[in-house]
Amino acid sequence: xxxxxxxxxxxxxxxxxxxxxxxxxxxxxxxxxxxxxxxxxxxxxxxxxxxxxxxxxxxxxxxxxxxxxxxxxxxxxxxxxxxxxxxxxxxxxxxxxxxxxxxxxxxxxxxxxxxxxxxxxxxxxxxxxxxxxxxxxxxxxxxxxxxxxxxxxxxxxxxxxxxxxxxxxxxxxxxxxxxxxxxxxxxxxxxxxxxxxxxxxxxxxxxxxxxxxxxxxxxxxxxxxxxxxxxxxxxxxxxxxxxxxxxxxxxxxxxxxxxxxxxxxxxxxxxxxxxxxxxxxxxxxxxxxxxxxxxxxxxxxxxxxxxxxxxxxxxxxxxxxxxxxxxxxxxxxxxxxxxxxxxxxxxxxxxxxxxxxxxxxxxxxxxxxxxxxxxxxxxxxxxxxxxxxxxxxxxxxxxxxxxxxxxxxxxxxxxxxxxxxxxxxxxxxxxxxxxxxxxxxxxxxxxxxxxxxxxxx
Amino acid sequence: xxxxxxxxxxxxxxxxxxxxxxxxxxxxxxxxxxxxxxxxxxxxxxxxxxxxxxxxxxxxxxxxxxxxxxxxxxxxxxxxxxxxxxxxxxxxxxxxxxxxxxxxxxxxxxxxxxxxxxxxxxxxxxxxxxxxxxxxxxxxxxxxxxxxxxxxxxxxxxxxxxxxxxxxxxxxxxxxxxxxxxxxxxxxxxxxxxxxxxxxxxxxxxxxxxxxxxxxxxxxxxxxxxxxxxxxxxxxxxxxxxxxxxxxxxxxxxxxxxxxxxxxxxxxxxxxxxxxxxxxxxxxxxxxxxxxxxxxxxxxxxxxxxxxxxxxxxxxxxxxxxxxxxxxxxxxxxxxxxxxxxxxxxxxxxxxxxxxxxxxxxxxxxxxxxxxxxxxxxxxxxxxxxxxxxxxxxxxxxxxxxxxxxxxxxxxxxxxxxxxxxxxxxxxxxxxxxxxxxxxxxxxxxxxxxxxxxxxxxxxxxxxx
Ligand SMILES: [Zn+2]
Numbered sequence: 001x002x003x004x005x006x007x008x009x010x011x012x013x014x015x016x017x018x019x020x021x022x023x024x025x026x027x028x029x030x031x032x033x034x035x036x037x038x039x040x041x042x043x044x045x046x047x048x049x050x051x052x053x054x055x056x057x058x059x060x061x062x063x064x065x066x067x068x069x070x071x072x073x074x075x076x077x078x079x080x081x082x083x084x085x086x087x088x089x090x091x092x093x094x095x096x097x098x099x100x101x102x103x104x105x106x107x108x109x110x111x112x113x114x115x116x117x118x119x120x121x122x123x124x125x126x127x128x129x130x131x132x133x134x135x136x137x138x139x140x141x142x143x144x145x146x147x148x149x150x151x152x153x154x155x156x157x158x159x160x161x162x163x164x165x166x167x168x169x170x171x172x173x174x175x176x177x178x179x180x181x182x183x184x185x186x187x188x189x190x191x192x193x194x195x196x197x198x199x200x201x202x203x204x205x206x207x208x209x210x211x212x213x214x215x216x217x218x219x220x221x222x223x224x225x226x227x228x229x230x231x232x233x234x235x236x237x238x239x240x241x242x243x244x245x246x247x248x249x250x251x252x253x254x255x256x257x258x259x260x261x262x263x264x265x266x267x268x269x270x271x272x273x274x275x276x277x278x279x280x281x282x283x284x285x286x287x288x289x290x291x292x293x294x295x296x297x298x299x300x301x302x303x304x305x306x307x308x309x310x311x312x313x314x315x316x317x318x319x320x321x322x323x324x325x326x327x328x329x330x331x332x333x334x335x336x337x338x339x340x341x342x343x344x345x346x347x348x349x350x351x352x353x354x355x356x357x358x359x360x361x362x363x364x365x366x367x368x369x370x371x372x373x374x375x376x377x378x379x380x381x382x383x384x385x386x387x388x389x390x391x392x393x394x395x396x397x398x399x400x401x402x403x404x405x406x407x408x409x410x411x412x413x414x415x416x417x418x419x420x421x422x423x424x425x426x427x428x429x430x431x432x433x434x435x436x437x438x439x440x441x442x443x444x445x446x447x448x449x450x451x452x453x454x455x456x457x
Numbered sequence: 458x459x460x461x462x463x464x465x466x467x468x469x470x471x472x473x474x475x476x477x478x479x480x481x482x483x484x485x486x487x488x489x490x491x492x493x494x495x496x497x498x499x500x501x502x503x504x505x506x507x508x509x510x511x512x513x514x515x516x517x518x519x520x521x522x523x524x525x526x527x528x529x530x531x532x533x534x535x536x537x538x539x540x541x542x543x544x545x546x547x548x549x550x551x552x553x554x555x556x557x558x559x560x561x562x563x564x565x566x567x568x569x570x571x572x573x574x575x576x577x578x579x580x581x582x583x584x585x586x587x588x589x590x591x592x593x594x595x596x597x598x599x600x601x602x603x604x605x606x607x608x609x610x611x612x613x614x615x616x617x618x619x620x621x622x623x624x625x626x627x628x629x630x631x632x633x634x635x636x637x638x639x640x641x642x643x644x645x646x647x648x649x650x651x652x653x654x655x656x657x658x659x660x661x662x663x664x665x666x667x668x669x670x671x672x673x674x675x676x677x678x679x680x681x682x683x684x685x686x687x688x689x690x691x692x693x694x695x696x697x698x699x700x701x702x703x704x705x706x707x708x709x710x711x712x713x714x715x716x717x718x719x720x721x722x723x724x725x726x727x728x729x730x731x732x733x734x735x736x737x738x739x740x741x742x743x744x745x746x747x748x749x750x751x752x753x754x755x756x757x758x759x760x761x762x763x764x765x766x767x768x769x770x771x772x773x774x775x776x777x778x779x780x781x782x783x784x785x786x787x788x789x790x791x792x793x794x795x796x797x798x799x800x801x802x803x804x805x806x807x808x809x810x811x812x813x814x815x816x817x818x819x820x821x822x823x824x825x826x827x828x829x830x831x832x833x834x835x836x837x838x839x840x841x842x843x844x845x846x847x848x849x850x851x852x853x854x855x856x857x858x859x860x861x862x863x864x865x866x867x868x869x870x871x872x873x874x875x876x877x878x879x880x881x882x883x884x885x886x887x888x889x890x891x892x893x894x895x896x897x898x899x900x901x902x903x904x905x906x907x908x909x910x911x912x913x914x915x916x917x918x919x920x921x922x
Contacts, residue, residue: 043764045646046525084779089763264806269650
């Protein structure tokens with residue numbers, strides 16, 4: 001019996017704003033516990049929320065980038081439940097009217113539909129130590145966008161690609177670092193399995209606590225296998241929320257859906273409706289950065305191979321660096337080669353790499369010398385031009401000088417010279433090598449080859 | 458005249474002229490408040506802040522114990538906050554202090570402002586200054602009784618369904634609930650956020666006008682506060698008032714006690730003699746006012762009171778798990794009336810019932826708002842008694858919530874529609890005070906206060922003692 005999986009995703013993304021969603025406490029990663037707190041985010045009596053405009057802009061950017069329809073008027077709502085890390089006993093979120101809805105994103109040529117994009121506040125963080133639970137309210141009130149997809153994914157690999165694509169997108173937008181390990185991006189896939197060809201969806205289960213791409217992949221794979229096992233043995237999948245156990249690599253039920261909570265949503269009376277004017281939306285659209293797919297298309301149009309364009313799209317930092325260098329070299333393929341293959345973590349100032357690329361192109365230095373210079377530029381922070389001068393690494397292209405070196409090489413290897421002149425042409429390479437050695441690798445190999453061939457007649 | 462008999466604005470003028478000192482004023486009221494037998498204050502200030510210039514220089518204020526004053530206890534009349542020290546000043550307190558106002562203490566109230574008799578306070582009931590066996594009204598009973606008993610010239614209260622106006626009427630003083638959004642709610646402990654508004658209680662309209670002009674106005678900390686301009690009310694009210702048209706909603710007041718209705722009738726006659734016009738108006742949805750109010754108020758309250766969980770501040774009853782701590786703390790910390798309202802509020806928001814109750818109430822609220830705005834296009838003010846009965850005996854209605862809720866029958870519509878309304882003392886019936894309520898158009902405190910001030914001076918309703 002053939003089965004197929006149907007997967008939807010719910011993602012929570014921490015927005016990179018200066019301050020929290022409803023108060024002016026700083027948003028800071030790694031601050032000492034309960035440093036960035038105030039009466040508002042601690043849910044003290046009498047406090048009221050004041051909406052952070054920057055967070056709205058960020059959420060709107062996400063909604064626009066995900067091709068969503070935008071609600072000109074959206075309401076905030078209270079989601080009521082008790083939990084020690086929820087200071088007010090309710091979370092301010094959006095319910096009936098999210099900022100964005102009905103969008104889509106292209107993931108490797110497949111269209112994944114986006115159900116909704118909305119803004120809400122983060123809860124505090126519970127830290128368990130021994131018999132006690134400690135609560136860090138630094139996290140309480142950090143702005144989140146929640147992104148919910150339709151069940152358009154069909155495999156763990158699909159889900160991984162989707163999340164990676166989204167991560168890249170969020171980083172492009174500058175709205176989040178979207179680091180899963182740091183909890184800046186959290187995925188809760190819902191998985192169901194059905195017999196291939198069947199229309200009706202199976203019972204779905206949500207998986208929580210997937211803290212890395214690897215866990216995401218394994219968690220979904222595990223759950224698909226579980227459901228297939230249940231179905232093929234004639235059983236029925238029960239609705240549940242599952243927790244991924246990273247160590248054991250299994251899911252465990254957190255709660256069965258029978259005890260599904262009733263959040264008693266109602267409109268937040270402390271906040272007026274959020275009105276997004278045409279002008280405001282226009283302004284945000286105008287200031288949208290280049291998006292990943294736009295960037296890739298541009299790079300290909302500029303003459304890069306798809307493979308290179310892809311790397312310079314996914315790795316935004318490298319991509320931006322490439323942009324800077326290429327503006328000084330005007331040679332996209334050559335620049336891409338250098339930026340992709342010759343640089344690891346540390347990037348030298350763009351003008352230095354550009355100088356090296358240009359110098360190689362103009363024949364001032366050899367490619368190998370260029371690589372060595374680049375290493376020194378990165379290590380010592382010296383300008384490339386200075387290193388070249390110090391070491392006398394300028395390439396020799398002067399024909400007279402090279403002719404002398406060729407003659408010197410002939411003298412050193414009379415036997416090989418004899419064979420070369422009697423027609424053993426493959427020895428040209430041998431003598432090019434010898435001349436390069438004699439020149440301290442500074443000779444222009446093209447000129448050397450030409451001189452030898454000239455001398456052969 | 459003794460200092461405690463002075464109005465707030467008179468105190469300020471006398472201090473400015475050097476006739477009395479801030480200390481004399483503070484001590485006189487402190488003495489009276491601390492020796493009061495009415496249980497009006499939960500906390501009295503430990504001292505007076507440095508004297509300051511300003512519109513309220515040296516005037517002592519009683520502050521309802523659900524409006525935060527930095528460094529002072531803020532109990533909300535509840536066990537669950539019995540030891541909670543306010544970490545910041547409410548915006549209105551910040552503004553009072555800036556103009557030289559002095560905080561005398563925090564006044565007693567029904568727990569979390571839920572009640573109409575002040576009997577639901579964890580710190581004991583407040584007594585009516587006119588008859589200690591009777592209630593002062595609620596929930597701002599401490600504020601109203603303190604003003605009536607000359608323990609403080611002016612007090613702040615909060616009004617969600619009549620909690621400033623009804624005790625003002627029961628204690629024979631003036632009580633204003635301004636337009637929703639007029640005074641910042643930042644620092645007012647929320648009961649029902651879409652209905653709550655800070656109100657002012659005093660023995661003269663002029664003190665109310667003076668206080669309002671200081672504490673009203675937009676506050677960036679309250680997104681529901683209005684940028685509407687704040688005129689200098691204390692000057693404006695001195696200007697001529699003109700003749701007004703007042704609408705009497707017959708079907709709303711028909712259920713009123715006979716004695717109140719008679720007194721109200723005589724009041725209307727006086728108003729006519731003064732040249733004002735009295736007309737009947739029809740409010741077809743009047744019978745839905747109270748139920749609509751109750752559903753919305755309790756729904757919002759059930760959510761607003763969720764933060765009292767014993768985790769961060771206030772009472773904590775220990776337990777084996779977080780869940781148990783929360784449950785036990787709330788079980789022990791809240792009184793029966795608060796629990797009742799949380800339960801009803803939770804119910805009306807629950808899946809399967811939300812549409813039928815909360816959803817419907819919201820739609821009816823819109824209709825009520827339109828109906829009242831419509832009526833106020835025809836007349837300048839709507840006039841009713843403030844409460845349908847006289848101050849009742851302690852214990853008389855405490856065990857019967859339905860009878861208790863009836864106290865609000867004439868006052869809730871101003872909250873549902875966000876309109877400004879003032880209770881004006883109408884004199885005595887059998888030695889007990891009663892009041893009538895005048896409701897104006899949104900943002901038109903100007904005309905409302907001017908009208909009330911002129912009645913105070915010309916209608917024989919002055920409280921000068
Ligand atoms: Zn904060």
